[in-house]
Amino acid sequence: MGVGVSLSPLASAVAREGGLGIVSSACLDRLVSKRTGKKFNTYEAAYEEVSRAKAAGGFAGINIMAALVRDYEDSVKGALDAGADAIISGAGLPLTLPAIQPPKDTALIPIVSSARALDIICKKWGKIGYRPDAVVLEGPLAGGHLGFKMDQIDVESNRLENLLPPVKDMAVKYGDFPVIVAGGIYTHGDIVRFMEMGADGVQMGTRFLATEESSASEDYKNAVVGAKDEDILVAHDPGSPCGLPFRVIKQSPMFVSALKRLRPPKCDKGYVLLKDKEGKFSVCPAKASNEHHFCICNGLLSSAGYNPDKEEPLYTVGTNASRIDRIVPVSTLMDELTGKALIS
Ligand SMILES: Cc1cc2nc3c(=O)[nH]c(=O)nc-3n(C[C@H](O)[C@H](O)[C@H](O)COP(=O)(O)O)c2cc1C
Numbered sequence: 436m437g438v439g440v441s442l443s444p445l446a447s448a449v450a451r452e453g454g455l456g457i458v459s460s461a462c463l464d465r466l467v468s469k470r471t472g473k474k475f476n477t478y479e480a481a482y483e484e485v486s487r488a489k490a491a492g493g494f495a496g497i498n499i500m501a502a503l504v505r506d507y508e509d510s511v512k513g514a515l516d517a518g519a520d521a522i523i524s525g526a527g528l529p530l531t532l533p534a535i536q537p538p539k540d541t542a543l544i545p546i547v548s549s550a551r552a553l554d555i556i557c558k559k560w561g562k563i564g565y566r567p568d569a570v571v572l573e574g575p576l577a578g579g580h581l582g583f584k585m586d587q588i589d590v591e592s593n594r595l596e597n598l599l600p601p602v603k604d605m606a607v608k609y610g611d612f613p614v615i616v617a618g619g620i621y622t623h624g625d626i627v628r629f630m631e632m633g634a635d636g637v638q639m640g641t642r643f644l645a646t647e648e649s650s651a652s653e654d655y656k657n658a659v660v661g662a663k664d665e666d667i668l669v670a671h672d673p674g675s676p677c678g679l680p681f682r683v684i685k686q687s688p689m690f691v692s693a694l695k696r697l698r699p700p701k702c703d704k705g706y707v708l709l710k711d712k713e714g715k716f717s718v719c720p721a722k723a724s725n726e727h728h729f730c731i732c733n734g735l736l737s738s739a740g741y742n743p744d745k746e747e748p749l750y751t752v753g754t755n756a757s758r759i760d761r762i763v764p765v766s767t768l769m770d771e772l773t774g775k776a777l778i779s
Contacts, residue, residue, distance in 0.1 A: 439740070442459075453769070566612065567609075574617065576595070578752045642755070673727055700729060701730050
C-alpha cells in the first residue's frame with residue numbers, strides 16, 4: 436500500500452507471521468530519506484526498504500506501480516539487487532517488467548483486473564522468454580486505483596467471484612501459474628471461499644492499513660476506524676492524475692478541498708509525471724486540467740506523515756474499511772486470517 440503505508444515495519448511483520456510482506460515503492464526516496472536523515476535516490480530507497488523488510492526472516496517483496504513511469508526502472512533494479520522475493524506490479528500494464536534486468540529468483544507478478552489484460556501481458560512477456568510467476572487478480576472492491584472504468588465498477592460480471600474463472604483459465608493456458616485474488620477479502624471465511632473457488636492465494640490491503648505496524652498516520656488509521664459505508668466513494672472528477680478511478684474516504688481533507696476547487700494541485704513532487712515531446716518528465720495531467728484532479732503525491736505523502744503540517748491528507752481505502760472498528764497488531768490479524776485464532 437502506497438504511499439508510505441506499507442513500509443518495512445508492516446512488511447517484515449507480515450513476513451514474520453508467514454505471509455509475503457510487500458512494501459510500496461511509491462515516493463520511497465523521500466520517505467526513506469526523511470526517516471534516515473540521509474539522501475536516498477529511488478534505486479537506493481527500493482534496495483534499502485526491501486532489505487529491511489527481509490531482515491527479520493520470511494518472504495518479502497515490493498509493489499511497483501507501472502503508472503510511476505519516471506521511477507519504474509530504478510525501483511525494479513533496486514528491488515532485484517536487494518533480492519526481493521517478489522515484485523508485484525500493476526496500475527497500468529507492466530509490459531516491460533521482465534526486460535529491465537534478469538530477475539533471478541525474484542517472482543514477477545503482474546496485477547490485472549481481466550483475463551484480457553493477462554493475455555496481453557503473457558503474450559508480451561512470452562516474446563522475451565518469460566511468463567508471470569503468479570498473477571494478482573484485483574476486483575472492484577479494492578483500495579487505491581481501480582482497474583475498471585467508472586461504469587464498470589458495479590457490473591455483475593466484474594465481481595471478483597466472476598472474474599476468477601476466466602483469469603484462472605488464462606493462467607492455465609500460459610503454464611498454470613498461481614492466481615492470487617484481491618479486493619474485498621476480509622475474513623478467514625472469505626479466504627477459504629476463494630481458495631475453494633480455485634484461487635491459490637489472497638492479497639489484502641485495507642485490513643493491514645489499520646494495524647499497529649502500518650506506517651499510515653494516526654489520523655488516517657482513526658479515519659478508517661470511523662468510516663461508515665456511506666463515507667467511502669470512488670473519486671473520478673476530481674480524481675487521480677493517474678487517470679484511474681481511486682477509492683477514498685470522502686471526508687479526506689485533500690478530497691474535500693478538491694471537490695470545492697479550493698486548491699489547485701501543486702505538482703511539485705513529480706512521481707506521476709509523463710514525458711513531454713522532448714522526452715522530459717514534465718507532464719502531470721493535474722497540471723493540464725487542475726480543476727479535475729487532486730494532488731495525489733502530496734495528499735498521500737501527508738497521510739503517511741510526510742509534511743502533514745503543510746499538506747492536506749488523502750485517505751484511500753477498500754470498501755471494507757467501514758467494517759474495521761479497531762487497530763490491531765499484525766500477529767493478531769494474521770492469527771484471525773489464518774484461522775489460528777478460531778482453532779485455539
Ligand atoms: C491504502 C492503500 C494503498 C494502496 N496502494 C496500492 C499501490 O500503491 N499499488 C497497488 O498496486 N495497489 C495498491 N492498493 C491496493 C492493494 O494492494 C490491494 O490489492 C487491495 O487494497 C485489496 O483490497 P482490500 O483493500 O479490500 O484488501 C492499495 C490499497 C490501499 C487500501
